Amino acid sequence: xxxxxxxxxxxxxxxxxxxxxxxxxxxxxxxxxxxxxxxxxxxxxxxxxxxxxxxxxxxxxxxxxxxxxxxxxxxxxxxxxxxxxxxxxxxxxxxxxxxxxxxxxxxxxxxxxxxxxxxxxxxxxxxxxxxxxxxxxxxxxxxxxxxxxxxxxxxxxxxxxxxxxxxxxxxxxx
Amino acid sequence: xxxxxxxxxxxxxxxxxxxxxxxxxxxxxxxxxxxxxxxxxxxxxxxxxxxxxxxxxxxxxxxxxxxxxxxxxxxxxxxxxxxxxxxxxxxxxxxxxxxxxxxxxxxxxxxxxxxxxxxxxxxxxxxxxxxxxxxxxxxxxxxxxxxxxxxxxxxxxxxxxxxxxxxxxxxxxxxxxxxxxxxxxxxxxxxxxxxxxxxxxxxxxxx
Numbered sequence: 069x070x071x072x073x074x075x076x077x078x079x080x081x082x083x084x085x086x087x088x089x090x091x092x093x094x095x096x097x098x099x100x101x102x103x104x105x106x107x108x109x110x111x112x113x114x115x116x117x118x119x120x121x122x123x124x125x126x127x128x129x130x131x132x133x134x135x136x137x138x139x140x141x142x143x144x145x146x147x148x149x150x151x152x153x154x155x156x157x158x159x160x161x162x163x164x165x166x167x168x169x170x171x172x173x174x175x176x177x178x179x180x181x182x183x184x185x186x187x188x189x190x191x192x193x194x195x196x197x198x199x200x201x202x203x204x205x206x207x208x209x210x211x212x213x214x215x216x217x218x219x220x221x222x223x224x225x226x227x228x229x230x231x232x233x234x235x236x237x238x239x240x241x242x
Numbered sequence: 243x244x245x246x247x248x249x250x251x252x253x254x255x256x257x258x259x260x261x262x263x264x265x266x267x268x269x270x271x272x273x274x275x276x277x278x279x280x281x282x283x284x285x286x287x288x289x290x291x292x293x294x295x296x297x298x299x300x301x302x303x304x305x306x307x308x309x310x311x312x313x314x315x316x317x318x319x320x321x322x323x324x325x326x327x328x329x330x331x332x333x334x335x336x337x338x339x340x341x342x343x344x345x346x347x348x349x350x351x352x353x354x355x356x357x358x359x360x361x362x363x364x365x366x367x368x369x370x371x372x373x374x375x376x377x378x379x380x381x382x383x384x385x386x387x388x389x390x391x392x393x394x395x396x397x398x399x400x401x402x403x404x405x406x407x408x409x410x411x412x413x414x415x416x417x418x419x420x421x422x423x424x425x426x427x428x429x430x431x432x433x434x435x436x437x438x439x440x441x442x443x444x445x446x447x448x449x
Contacts, residue, residue, distance in 0.1 A: 189334065190262045194270040229254050231263055238263035240255055 071109045074102055083133035085142065099135075099143045104152060108167040113211040117141065117161050164213065173218035177207055178227050181241045190231070190240045193219075262333050269326045272319050279316050283309055 076082040076098050086092045106125045107115070120126055120140055127134035135143070144163060147153035151169070156162040168176075177196065181187055184201075195201070197215050202208045207215070219239050222228035231238045286309045293302040 190259045190266065192263065192266045192270050194274075195266060199270075231255050231260060233260060233263060233267070236263075236267045238266065240259050240263075242254070 071106060074098065077102065077128060078131055080131055080133050083128070083135050083139075085136075085139045096143060096146050100147050100150065100152070103143060103147065104165070104167045107165045111209065113165060113214055114156070115144075115163050115165055117144070117163070166214070170214070170217040170221040173207060173210065173214065174222040174225070174227075176205075177215075177218060178222055178241065180205055180207070187241045190238055192236065192238045194236075196239070258333060258337055262330055265326050265330045265333070269323055269330070272323045272326070276316060276319050276323070279312055279319070283312055283316070286312075 076095075082095065082098070086095050103125055106123075107113075117137070117140060121134065121137060126140055141160065144153055144160070147165070148155065148163075152166050154164045154166070156164060180202070193212060193215055197208065197210045197212065207218075210218075216230070216237070219228055219230055222241075223230055226242070228239050228241045231240060286305055290302045290305045290309070293299075293305065
């Protein structure tokens with residue numbers, strides 16, 4: 069399944085931040101949705117701003133246009149405001165992307181658990197994200213931090229509890 | 243808040259859960275080890291092939307020996323994993339069994355309490371009283387129906403008398419003869435006579 073680019077992607081002005089406030093707003097919104105859907109398609113959970121500039125999302129080789137560093141920062145900042153992105157360091161060079169919110173991931177995981185009649189049992193995080201049983205599930209290969217957050221979301225709902233034993237974490241579903 | 247949270251955690255995650263988690267963690271580690279070994283084996287197989295192509299038979303042989311050893315290791319890990327998994331399943335099943343026993347205990351206690359409420363003497367007394375009441379009711383019924391039945395009988399007899407009196411006159415026998423079936427012709431008057439009697443009977447029944 070190849071990624072479907074929006075029409076704007078082949079539209080050169082899309083790669084320059086527009087001065088008009090209205091247009092700019094629309095442009096940023098389009099960039100946000102493009103970046104999120106690209107990450108979703110590629111299953112990316114962490115982004116590096118330097119690398120992002122070279123990735124096909126922000127660099128359209130066909131029309132020889134790429135988004136400048138500053139604009140990428142603006143787009144990322146916009147995503148952060150929406151709650152889809154979190155900076156990993158103060159320099160804002162690496163970030164976490166959440167194209168699905170922790171609650172949504174939690175819901176997916178919990179659905180799988182209850183569909184398989186595995187409530188009331190204990191899992192290791194590795195088992196959930198890399199185990200044979202979850203092969204083919206959407207949360208297979210989910211990065212650990214994301215998994216942990218979704219489990220925390222489930223924990224606040226009282227559907228799960230995270231267990232920490234010295235060298236590793238596990239979770240029990242209810 | 244933290245204290246509250248800690249308390250909640252204590253209530254819901256048991257020692258069993260922790261034990262299971264530890265076992266599972268161990269299993270995960272073995273799985274990872276297995277993956278690594280598998281990758282290694284594939285690489286070495288390729289390398290051995292290449293060495294053979296290059297004519298370095300001794301080295302290839304050495305490599306294969308190493309590979310064989312790792313194969314054995316892989317088997318051992320497989321066994322260990324299955325051991326761990328069996329242990330986990332046993333633990334989980336023991337937990338389920340404990341829950342079943344708990345359930346049975348609660349049910350048993352409940353049943354005991356119910357039995358305390360209903361003692362055998364009490365039931366006997368109630369049953370006796372019910373029997374007495376039924377007997378009493380039957381007597382009343384008998385008395386009532388007995389007094390009525392005599393009158394009823396008289397009325398029925400009188401009505402029967404009246405009906406039989408009225409039906410003595412028979413309807414006329416049809417005069418024209420039927421050409422076919424001579425036996426049927428003979429039977430016909432008989433049936434004609436029978437009919438009024440039946441009618442009378444029916445009316446008696448209806449009363």
